[in-house]
Amino acid sequence: MLMGGYEEEVRQVYLVSFRRLVGQLYGVTGDLAEAEDVVQEAFVRAVARPRQFSEVADHEAWLRTVALNLARNRFRRRRVFDQLFRAGRLAPTPEAAPEMTLDRLDLVAALRGLPYQVRAALVLYHLVDLSIDEVAMTLGARPNTVKSWLARGRAALAKELSESEAIPHA
CATH class of the missing domain: 1.10.1740 (Rna Polymerase Sigma Factor; Chain: A)
Structure with a gap:
């Protein structure tokens, strides 16, 4: 500050x-x-x-x-x-860019409103499919802290997104 x-x-x-x-x-x-x-x-x-x-x-x-x-x-x-x-050593595939559906845009907008650590934990756990321990190691946090971030993030997203929308789990 x-x-x-x-x-x-x-x-x-x-x-x-x-x-x-x-x-x-x-x-x-x-x-x-x-x-x-x-x-x-x-x-x-x-x-x-x-x-x-x-x-x-x-x-x-x-x-x-x-x-x-x-x-x-x-x-x-x-x-x-x-x-x-x-040189052909890196070739993009059609799957390289995520499809920008309205649901995905809503999710990204809702994630943007969360604190960085909470957002990162949600993405790493739900989208990248890392375990709690892997997320903790990646973010330099304790596993219980990651669990807390995930719980807070899910609660915040539930308020922001409609009840029918779910966070995809890779």
């Missing part, structure tokens, strides 16, 4: 710089969503490093550098993936 003056400092930099940085990164990436993502991630890193960010003379330049580095790294990873794909 941000504290006091630092919160206001980041808010002001965000208000002044976000759109301009997105425009700059859009020119670099050629993809508006990608530009928004890397600029947002740059702000996340600023929040994670309050002392370093506060000491920088030009906040926007710091954010731009971070966003450009993120964009470059994503480009490199995507290029490697594209090379593997073109």
Whole structure:
């Protein structure tokens, strides 16, 4: 959580710089969503490093550098993936993308409203079909904590979704 003056400092930099940085990164990436993502991630890193960010003379330049580095790294990873794909080592199957039915969209929307750990536990247990112990190991939690997250998540989803809708168990 941000504290006091630092919160206001980041808010002001965000208000002044976000759109301009997105425009700059859009020119670099050629993809508006990608530009928004890397600029947002740059702000996340600023929040994670309050002392370093506060000491920088030009906040926007710091954010731009971070966003450009993120964009470059994503480009490199995507290029490697594209090379593997073109070489035939990675071939998508029709099943690669989930079918976006109304039920699935409703489930995703309901999951989005849950805290991260609860959402992750539900997905790993019900959709990925991991055991309680595997979910606990993956999330760095105790099995009883995972059981609690699952119970709370199911209760929250039951309120959000109609009674006839069930969470699919892979």
